[in-house]
Amino acid sequence: MRRQNLAVILSTVAGSGPLSRAAVAKRVGLTRTAVSSLVDELLGARLLVEGDVRTNGKVGRPGRELALNDRGPAGLGLEVGPAHLGVCVVDLRGATRVWHRVPARNRSRPAEQVLAELVELAADGVREAEAAGLEIQGSVLAVPGVLGPAHDTVEHAPNLGWRDVVPARHWPGQLRAPELENEANLGALAERWCGAQTADTLVHISAETGIGAALVIGGRLFRGAGGYAGELGHVPVHHDGPRCSCGARGCLEQYAGARAVLRAAGIRGTHRDPVATLAERARDGHAPTLAALAQAGEAFGTALTSAVNLFDPAAVVLGGAYAELSPWLLPAMADELAARVRVRPWDPDVLRPSSLGRSAPLLGAAHLTVRRILTDPARLGE
Amino acid sequence: MRRQNLAVILSTVAGSGPLSRAAVAKRVGLTRTAVSSLVDELLGARLLVEGDVRTNGKVGRPGRELALNDRGPAGLGLEVGPAHLGVCVVDLRGATRVWHRVPARNRSRPAEQVLAELVELAADGVREAEAAGLEIQGSVLAVPGVLGPAHDTVEHAPNLGWRDVVPARHWPGQLRAPELENEANLGALAERWCGAQTADTLVHISAETGIGAALVIGGRLFRGAGGYAGELGHVPVHHDGPRCSCGARGCLEQYAGARAVLRAAGIRGTHRDPVATLAERARDGHAPTLAALAQAGEAFGTALTSAVNLFDPAAVVLGGAYAELSPWLLPAMADELAARVRVRPWDPDVLRPSSLGRSAPLLGAAHLTVRRILTDPARLGE
Known part of the structure; x- marks a missing residue:
């Protein structure tokens, strides 16, 4: 119980702080005495700090305010x-x-x-x-x-x-x-914790040379029965498509992985960051690159139709290095999803770029x- | 606490009963007195019954045994x-x-x-x-x-x-x-509760005219963010396939739904149960029906490749009326899954027919x- 109450107080201060002890007590529905004992323990563990006395202009006694410790x-x-x-x-x-x-x-x-x-x-x-x-x-x-x-x-x-x-x-x-x-x-967790995504159930795509995804359910990572969930890169896009490095045919990676897109754009032998290269060419209006990115976006849209129909996420986030290619990938992805997700309502705002990209x-x-x-x-x- | 303890005792008797009060106390780690008070409440609510005194051949006092009430x-x-x-x-x-x-x-x-x-x-x-x-x-x-x-x-x-x-x-x-x-x-829940499936994370297919699936995660139903999860019938199988009733192209239902299979088998104008008709023809060795079912199985395998790669279930159960078509659908499904699920280990035993079928x-x-x-x-x- 005490363990749980410590967590409740800490998360209350985390979510709504700085707060006085009295304000915390009111919010969590415990007595002032009980809260003070728990707060003392959190102060002792250096998880909270108690600030200077301050008057906030309201009637009543001024209180010292509690905040999460930024030196702990x-x-x-x-x-x-x-x-x-x-x-x-x-x-x-x-x-x-x-x-x-x-x-x-x-x-x-x-x-x-x-x-x-x-x-x-x-x-x-x-x-x-x-x-x-x-x-x-x-x-x-x-x-x-x-x-x-x-x-x-x-x-x-x-x-x-x-x-x-x-x-x-x-x-x-x-x-x-x-x-x-x-x-x-x-x-995916970073996107949920410190990105712009507040959805509890989401698909987060991490794409560069390889294409993976992570599924978040109820705010927590879903790993699958054996830890292999989220292999978006190997969802079949074209039934009889080219052989993939995994051994299957027509996998998404064969259409939308960085190597495939460079090839389709006619860009050879670059030793630079492939995604930065593609973004640069696209920004310059290089037609074959724009076409290659639109094709890749369409392939993403087909594979994501499976993900949306099976999993029904509140958000589909294009993350990883590919977040930098969003301006050229997302329109084709959105068109393809709108054309294919038909059995249920589809809100185009579900699809969005990551706000964290490679930092996530x-x-x-x-x-x-x-x-x-x-x-x-x-x-x-x- | 008492509420939770009632549940623990009831589930202990449900899982391992009949048990004496002493045996229950030992298993749940509560005192004999505490258990007796809880058991009395469960007896009063007609959830448990206490059987006749019986000696079990072991040393010690004979005990009256507790069991779930089958008249409650x-x-x-x-x-x-x-x-x-x-x-x-x-x-x-x-x-x-x-x-x-x-x-x-x-x-x-x-x-x-x-x-x-x-x-x-x-x-x-x-x-x-x-x-x-x-x-x-x-x-x-x-x-x-x-x-x-x-x-x-x-x-x-x-x-x-x-x-x-x-x-x-x-x-x-x-x-x-x-x-x-x-x-x-x-x-899906029935399959988990009273079928042969003990897997905690599974995909359960319900197929007949329509094809749906339910995802079970950690033993509980996963409904998706908006309640639309599990639309397996509308996973794209062939990128440019025929138009589906949902408005998209090449959906699984266009290849494996009962109407599509009847059409492919050349069976027209039957007013009988379509699945029973297909099973009867297949049992008779009707070649076009066997070919149509193999084709449908292949299409299931392609769509399920997406489900397996994204969701990584411990079991994929063919349920609903189609459980009756398992002998003719499963071999092609298994072949297609083995050929396409390559990026991760694949155990063919993951795929299995429902033991409950239409009753589920x-x-x-x-x-x-x-x-x-x-x-x-x-x-x-x-």
Whole structure:
């Protein structure tokens, strides 16, 4: 009970603070005495701070106001992408206090070398956070791949060239290895927690070279029975289409993955960021690129018809690097969805671009720890 | 707390009974005294019965054993289908005590006439149940259509010819109108509760003239953000296929719905049950029917590839009338799924026929009330 009440008070301050103890008591329906005892515990755990006495112009006694501590527990997010490393620290108020996302050619290097560099970057991030008075309470590493059932192994991350990599084995003994999570999943959670999406039930698309999606149900990630949910990139779009790298035919990735779109746009041998390249050409009005993006958008629309008809999300969010291609992808996606989702009402506003784009997985990784603390503050003492 | 403890004791007896009070206390970890007080309340509510003293051959005092009451509260299930009406009563032990499923040409009659007949059938069912010592505690009506947001209106049931029908308006004033639920949803729940499926996350297909599916997540129905989840029949199978009645192109129903399969099999103008007709021809080895069913199975496999890749269910159950066509549909479905679900491991045993078939919605309707009582017995007193 006490455990639950601590969480209720913390989330009340998180949602509506700053608030006086009296205002908290009124909102949660507990006695002033009970609230004060719980608040003292939260102050002791450095989760709340109590501000200066202030008069707010209303009748009654002035109260000291409670707020989430921005110099207390914090979450560390880490990320390995094909072409970057990232570290991020988020405080209890949800503010990003450390942010480093640096280019790194990870695809062509052994995993241990990539991870050694990440460890250094993480140590820098932790030092910065500590200098700002923050205490890291948990760390989560976003990876673009499929995790093993125990969540300690990256079973397969094709765009990193990783197979059965266990990051904890490459983590220095004195440091606690991060928890692993799929980047598409973290992207979806970030969109829900700190993006513009308030929908409880959504499909979040993470697209670049690979196309994945994460399903959020009731505000929580839905992973499927075996952890394989959200493989949007391999939904069949054309029954007898070209052979996909997965072995099937006509998968969405064959029409809308970055490599397929570059090919359709007639852009060859670029070593630059493929999505940035496509956005640049599209902005320049390069006709083959515009046509290729419209075709890709149509293919997305066909695959998403399956997702909408089966899953009925309140929002379909185009995220990941592809959020940058929204101006050219979304119109064709919207047309195709409007033409195909006919058995039930369809609101075109369900489809929208991510407000976080490429930043989402790293933000989600850092916020995960903060969210867990806010949901169950008693875990900090364990 | 007491409310929750009542539920724990009831579900312990339901899951492992008959059990003595001492055995219940041991299993739930409460004192014998606390358990006895709760058990007395459950006996008073006629949810449990206490049997004769029996010695079980073990050392110790013989105990009177507790079991769910099979002469107590019960659930009434009702169903309106295009060609039948149904009434079913299930007791707390899950035994079907009343079962009437009678042919009725409902498609060609006004809704009020159909509902008047259902009311009569329901009254007969209630009388039979009462004669057996049962008390109906709730009734649920299974309908093959889309319900309005308030769940009191059948917005559209194309196979009944119903639009905006409110069954409660046609229910006699002295009787409590049943709660409405979609038949595909109830079919899925029945499969989970009293069928052979133990999977927590499953896709249950209800197919006949229309093709629907219900998604079960964590043992509970997932309805989607707007209640439209599970429209498997309108997943695109062929990008530029024939126009569907919904207005889109190449929907699964155009390849695998009963009308499409009859047409492909060259069977015309039958006024009989289309699925029974197809099963009979297939059993006779009628080559065009066998080919049509194989084609339909392939189309199911393509559409289900989307469902499996997006949703990752532990079971995909072919239910409804089509369960009777399993011998001819499943092989092609299995082949297509094996060829297309390639990005992740695929276990062919995930795909299976329903053990309940056409009976599932009516069973689910009756079991819904019983399940609610077992989950929260205190609701009975409210």
